[in-house]
Amino acid sequence: MKPKSLLLAALAAVLATAAAAKDIELLNVSYDPTRELYVDYNAVFAKYWQAKTGDKVTVKQSHGGSGKQARAVIDGLAADVITLALAADVDALYDNAKLIPQDWQKRLSNNSAPYTSTIVFLVRKGNPQKIKDWDDLVKPGVSVITPNPKTSGGARWNYLAAWEFAKRKLGSEAKAQEFVARLFKNVPVLDSGARGSTTTFVQREVGDVLLAWENEAFLAVKEFGADKFEIVVPSLSILAEPTVSLVDKNVKKKGTEAVAKAYLDYLYSDEGQEIAARNYYRPRNETVAAKYAAQFPKVELFTIDAAFGGWTKAQKTHFADGGIFDQITTK
Amino acid sequence: MRNLPSAVRTALATATLFAGFSTLHAAEASSDDIAALRDQIRQLDQKLKVLERKQEIAADDAAAAAKTAPKITVNDKGFSIASTDGANQLKLRGLVQADARAFLHNDPAITNNNTFLLRRARVIFEGTFNKNISFLLVPEFAGSAPTVVDAYVNYALTPSLQLRAGRFREPVGLEQLQSDAVAFFNERSYVSQLVPNRDLGVQLWGELLDGTLTYALGVFNGVPDGNNNGAISGTTVNADSDKDKDLAARIFAQPWKNDGGSPLQGLGFGLGASTGREKSGSGLASYKTDGQQTVFSYATATAATATTLAPATSKTNFTTVANGKTWRVSPQFYYYRGSFGLLGEYAFSSVHVSPQFPASLAGSPTVALKNKAWQLATSYVLTGEDAGYTGVVPATNFDWAGGSWGAFELVARYDVLDLDNKAFVTPGAGYSPLANNANNPTKLTTVGVGLNWYLSKSVRASFDFFHTDFGLNVPASAILSTSSTGRIIKNDENAFVTRLQVAF
Numbered sequence: 148m149k150p151k152s153l154l155l156a157a158l159a160a161v162l163a164t165a166a167a168a169k170d171i172e173l174l175n176v177s178y179d180p181t182r183e184l185y186v187d188y189n190a191v192f193a194k195y196w197q198a199k200t201g202d203k204v205t206v207k208q209s210h211g212g213s214g215k216q217a218r219a220v221i222d223g224l225a226a227d228v229i230t231l232a233l234a235a236d237v238d239a240l241y242d243n244a245k246l247i248p249q250d251w252q253k254r255l256s257n258n259s260a261p262y263t264s265t266i267v268f269l270v271r272k273g274n275p276q277k278i279k280d281w282d283d284l285v286k287p288g289v290s291v292i293t294p295n296p297k298t299s300g301g302a303r304w305n306y307l308a309a310w311e312f313a314k315r316k317l318g319s320e321a322k323a324q325e326f327v328a329r330l331f332k333n334v335p336v337l338d339s340g341a342r343g344s345t346t347t348f349v350q351r352e353v354g355d356v357l358l359a360w361e362n363e364a365f366l367a368v369k370e371f372g373a374d375k376f377e378i379v380v381p382s383l384s385i386l387a388e389p390t391v392s393l394v395d396k397n398v399k400k401k402g403t404e405a406v407a408k409a410y411l412d413y414l415y416s417d418e419g420q421e422i423a424a425r426n427y428y429r430p431r432n433e434t435v436a437a438k439y440a441a442q443f444p445k446v447e448l449f450t451i452d453a454a455f456g457g458w459t460k461a462q463k464t465h466f467a468d469g470g471i472f473d474q475i476t477t478k
Numbered sequence: 479m480r481n482l483p484s485a486v487r488t489a490l491a492t493a494t495l496f497a498g499f500s501t502l503h504a505a506e507a508s509s510d511d512i513a514a515l516r517d518q519i520r521q522l523d524q525k526l527k528v529l530e531r532k533q534e535i536a537a538d539d540a541a542a543a544a545k546t547a548p549k550i551t552v553n554d555k556g557f558s559i560a561s562t563d564g565a566n567q568l569k570l571r572g573l574v575q576a577d578a579r580a581f582l583h584n585d586p587a588i589t590n591n592n593t594f595l596l597r598r599a600r601v602i603f604e605g606t607f608n609k610n611i612s613f614l615l616v617p618e619f620a621g622s623a624p625t626v627v628d629a630y631v632n633y634a635l636t637p638s639l640q641l642r643a644g645r646f647r648e649p650v651g652l653e654q655l656q657s658d659a660v661a662f663f664n665e666r667s668y669v670s671q672l673v674p675n676r677d678l679g680v681q682l683w684g685e686l687l688d689g690t691l692t693y694a695l696g697v698f699n700g701v702p703d704g705n706n707n708g709a710i711s712g713t714t715v716n717a718d719s720d721k722d723k724d725l726a727a728r729i730f731a732q733p734w735k736n737d738g739g740s741p742l743q744g745l746g747f748g749l750g751a752s753t754g755r756e757k758s759g760s761g762l763a764s765y766k767t768d769g770q771q772t773v774f775s776y777a778t779a780t781a782a783t784a785t786t787l788a789p790a791t792s793k794t795n796f797t798t799v800a801n802g803k804t805w806r807v808s809p810q811f812y813y814y815r816g817s818f819g820l821l822g823e824y825a826f827s828s829v830h831v832s833p834q835f836p837a838s839l840a841g842s843p844t845v846a847l848k849n850k851a852w853q854l855a856t857s858y859v860l861t862g863e864d865a866g867y868t869g870v871v872p873a874t875n876f877d878w879a880g881g882s883w884g885a886f887e888l889v890a891r892y893d894v895l896d897l898d899n900k901a902f903v904t905p906g907a908g909y910s911p912l913a914n915n916a917n918n919p920t921k922l923t924t925v926g927v928g929l930n931w932y933l934s935k936s937v938r939a940s941f942d943f944f945h946t947d948f949g950l951n952v953p954a955s956a957i958l959s960t961s962s963t964g965r966i967i968k969n970d971e972n973a974f975v976t977r978l979q980v981a982f
Contacts, residue, residue: 290524335528338535351534353527 171204171406176226178213178236178300178389179340180363184426185230191422192413196406204406212340213300214239220246220394227398227407230391232300232341234258235458235466237392246396260388261414262428265448266301266308268379269348269357269364276355280381281312284356285329292354293334294344296465296472300389301341303466305358308385310465311454315383328475349376360387361443362427378444386448389428554936556602556982565609571602573659575620575979581769582972585965591771596620597977598658600627610634614646627676638684648674648701649681649694649728650750652810652823653853659981660869662821662887663928664942665768667853668895672825673808674701674726674752681726692730692748700724700754702762702800702829724754724804744814746867751807756800762831765895768926768944769973773963774897774918777833777910793833798901798912802830802844812867819857819865826850833909843906853893857930860886876933885932889942895922902951916956917964921949936982946971 175185189206196204209216209224213232217239220226231237237259240246252259270278276289284291294302306327313326336353338344341363348357349367356379359367364378391411398404413419420432424439455461465471549560556571575597584591599620606612616628630644647655651673653666679698686693700723730748734740765774776798810823827849832842857865863873863885872885902915928942948967950957958964 335524336531336535339539343535343538347531351527351531353524353531 171202171403173204173206173227173403173407173410174209174225175206175228175230175410176209176216176220176224177230178216178232179210179294179342180301180345180360180366181230181389182208182210182342183366184362184423184428187426188414188419188422191418192410195413195418196409199409200406202406204410206410210340210342212294212298212343214298215339225397225401226394227401227403228391228393228411230389232387232389233303233458234260234388234390235303235462236300237390238459238462240392240394244396246394247392248395251392252390254393255391255411256415257431258388259390259392260431261391261411261419262389262423262430264361264387264389264428265384265446266304266358266381266387267361267364267384267444267446268381269359269367269376270355270379272373272375272377274377274379278356278379281309281330281383282316282326284309284333284358285326286333289333289356290335290354291330291333291356291358292336292338292344292348293358294341295337295339298339299341299344301360301363301387302344302358303461304360304385304387306465306472307451307455307461308381308383309358311385311449312381312383314454324471324475327471331476361429365427380444380446383447383449385454386450388451554934554982565606567604567606569602569604571604571982573598573600573602573979573981575599575658575664575977577664578974578976579769580974581771582974583969585959585969587959587965588962597664636684637689638686639682640684641680641682642696643680645676645678646681648677648679648698648724648726648752649683649696650674650726650752650806650808651825652730652748652750652808652812653821656867657869657981659938659979660867662819662855662857662889662930663768663891663926664940664975664977665770667768667823667855667891667893668765668851668922668924669808669823669825669853669893671763671765671895672827672849672851673750673806674698674724677701677724679723679726688736690732690735692732693728695727696725698724698726698752698754700756700804702756702804722755722757724752724756726750726752730810741815744866745811746813747809747811749807749809751805753803753805755802756804756829757802762798762800762829765897765922767922767946767966767971767973768891768893768924768942769946769971769975771966771971771973773922773948773966773971774913775963776831776901776913779834793906793909796833796910798831799834800829801832801834801842802846804829814865814867817859817862817865820855821867822852822854824850824852831912833905833912843909845900845905845912847898847901847912849898850896851894853891855889855891855893855926857887857889860888863932870930870932871935872932875935876931876937884934887930887932889926889928889930891924891926893924893926897921899951914958914961915951917958917961917967918951919948919967920951923947923949936980938977938979938981940975940977940979942975942977944971944973944975946973 177185185208193204196202213236217231217236220229220240221244229237234252237251241249241251268278283289293305296302296306309330310323310327314320314323317323317326336347338347341360344357345359345363345367347353349371368376368378391414393407393411398407417432417435420430420435424430424435429443430436430439451458451461546562549562551558556569558567558569560567577597578594580592597620598618600616600618603615610633612632614628614630618625618627628646630642630646632640632642634640651670653661654670654673654675677698679696681694681696683694728748728750730746732746734742734745737743762776764772766772777796779795779797806825806827808823808825812821828846830844830846832844834842859865859870863870870885870887874882874884876882876884897920899920901913902911904911924944924946926942926944928940931939933939947970954968957968959968
């Protein structure tokens with residue numbers, strides 16, 4: 148063999164060694180209250196994927212306020228998938244960094260929202276402030292805990308649910324704005340995410356009522372005891388649709404597109420839907436939903452599309468810099 | 479009430495209780511009063527808890543902000559800015575070497591070799607992007623014009639597979655690859671004059687087997703012995719005098735590197751080699767003593783006649799240039815244990831050369847010159863610190879007032895350059911020799927001793943003495959005292975090379 152051939156062979160051997168398969172690692176950047184859901188789901192998905200392909204996949208989780216998490220990914224956090232609280236935060240990845248295609252929401256069923264939730268009230272045992280519905284939250288002396296809508300997806304759902312309730316009850320957008328302004332005057336602490344607000348209410352014992360994701364409220368009762376807290380279901384609430392997406396640019400760069408896509412697809416499987424339901428998320432799958440129907444209280448739900456014309460419009464009107472939320476909180 | 483000062487808590491609680499008891503006392507504690515009091519306490523308790531929670535959130539936010547803030551570091555390794563995760567980093571470092579040279583028993587006709595000089599003055603820019611892409615840019619300001627010494631980009635697919643492209647040292651010589659600032663002596667040995675120095679090219683390299691085996695394999699423009707590729711400054715940017723490329727490779731093993739208890743932990747050995755075809759447009763490199771005096775130069779055509787000579791008469795007035803296959807091989811080792819260090823290497827260089835007429839090499843005879851060099855160098859750190867290939871880190875810094883002196887290291891070296899006598903023989907009928915033996919030696923043998931004083935990790939003062947014996951191809955009486963090299967080699971050279979260096 149000539150020296151040049153020897154060198155080429157050596158080069159090929161080195162390249163082949165370096166290209167040997169490795170364990171796959173994904174990063175799921177999610178919002179605050181999904182920690183428990185994805186701990187369960189990741190373990191099941193890893194087993195499924197190994198059985199299907201032989202590859203070992205480890206999914207790392209990152210949690211925080213949904214808006215904050217979106218910002219982190221835009222700023223370079225190498226998420227393979229995002230599972231955020233609302234579509235507007237996922238949209239931001241296209242708007243600000245073109246990390247995903249504009250029509251990302253059409254890629255998966257149910258507008259890329261594999262499970263839903265809603266907003267309920269968590270109160271202290273015995274409900275000492277007699278809180279029954281949204282209009283009890285604006286009474287003087289009632290201390291309301293909710294995260295900051297500028298950073299938290301859950302808080303935006305809270306805000307819009309209160310707005311729509313007031314608009315229907317009081318009859319105008321102006322009165323709804325006044326109502327929401329009064330509500331936020333009763334908020335003593337604004338955490339950046341839903342889990343922080345739960346900590347404020349449950350562990351730090353601040354406030355009379357926590358505006359919470361339904362799953363977060365159930366979890367608090369389960370973890371801290373039904374003798375300490377109870378859930379109040381308002382007369383009207385919002386259909387919250389947490390959405391999921393590949394982060395296309397990142398998965399292409401990391402070579403994880405196939406496994407990341409499978410990770411999201413599997414959320415819609417019977418097993419994925421079961422895990423969501425067990426973690427108090429409302430499943431999309433009708434069979435699974437029927438199985439867990441008793442678990443979820445009946446409540447009249449409205450959609451953001453019907454009440455606010457979709458997330459893009461709601462975001463711009465209420466939560467963008469200088470929007471209504473800024474106006475009512477700076478007064 | 480974790481976060482409120484205890485004095486504030488006590489004052490609030492006392493005020494609350496005092497107000498409560500006063501009310502009770504004055505109004506005989508009606509049930510309404512008690513309810514109001516309870517509500518008042520509840521509200522105060524809530525206010526306290528809200529304050530505490532806000533403090534907690536502020537502390538969490540501050541901690542989170544600190545985690546994402548860039549990390550700025552200024553220390554004796556230079557100045558660096560790094561992203562929180564360390565994936566992106568920019569570093570600014572520097573190297574300044576101020577030398578003084580003195581030669582004993584100088585020929586009186588040599589008037590300019592006892593001198594102060596700025597040997598190196600470099601600003602070193604380093605950076606890393608996305609963890610695995612790095613760069614190095616090193617401009618040199620010590621020459622007559624600014625030049626770029628190193629400029630490359632490195633992409634690390636893994637530690638074991640990295641790709642480097644740009645201008646950097648070819649992977650052949652052991653001491654040549656060592657940092658300028660940390661070698662035992664102020665000047666490298668003769669071995670470094672027979673292996674390629676910096677060149678433009680691309681190299682695949684990495685560390686295997688837990689860092690115990692390092693390999694490098696590169697393709698370069700190609701340079702003659704001891705040469706750099708054309709300095710990147712002015713009009714000589716990215717010079718390549720021929721279309722052929724050199725292949726260079728090196729493998730270096732440290733089998734016991736990770737075995738802390740082994741007496742062989744500090745042993746490393748390897749082999750560097752390069753091969754290619756050279757056709758240098760200008761003359762070959764000169765060879766210098768360890769004291770940096772040029773003592774061997776191949777024939778160079780005089781300018782006045784070079785452009786007008788006809789081939790027949792050019793046989794006595796030509797420039798010796800590289801012209802054909804070149805290859806070098808260099809076995810090498812080092813051994814460090816505690817304060818003791820030992821480094822040895824050998825280089826064999828075969829280079830085809832020809833006498834070049836002004837415009838072409840047509841019809842020129844070609845001669846294969848085989849030059850050899852070797853060195854054995856040792857060191858001992860008197861103050862007890864560890865010796866090492868990457869230098870000595872003093873346990874204390876020099877501090878006159880504090881009574882600490884830094885570290886001291888004794889060094890010694892024996893090195894030899896053995897040049898092929900065929901350079902002194904006519905390459906063809908009618909030709910002058912490729913080098914004149916009346917003013918060039920055929921062998922240089924040098925003994926060097928020195929003392930390195932590490933005033934701190936970044937400041938070193940070095941005092942070296944080199945004694946060089948010149949082996950001649952003619953009787954000493956035949957050496958031309960009229961030539962610059964002849965004046966040097968007719969006696970042994972005794973050189974002091976001292977240096978004050980700042981490297982960070």
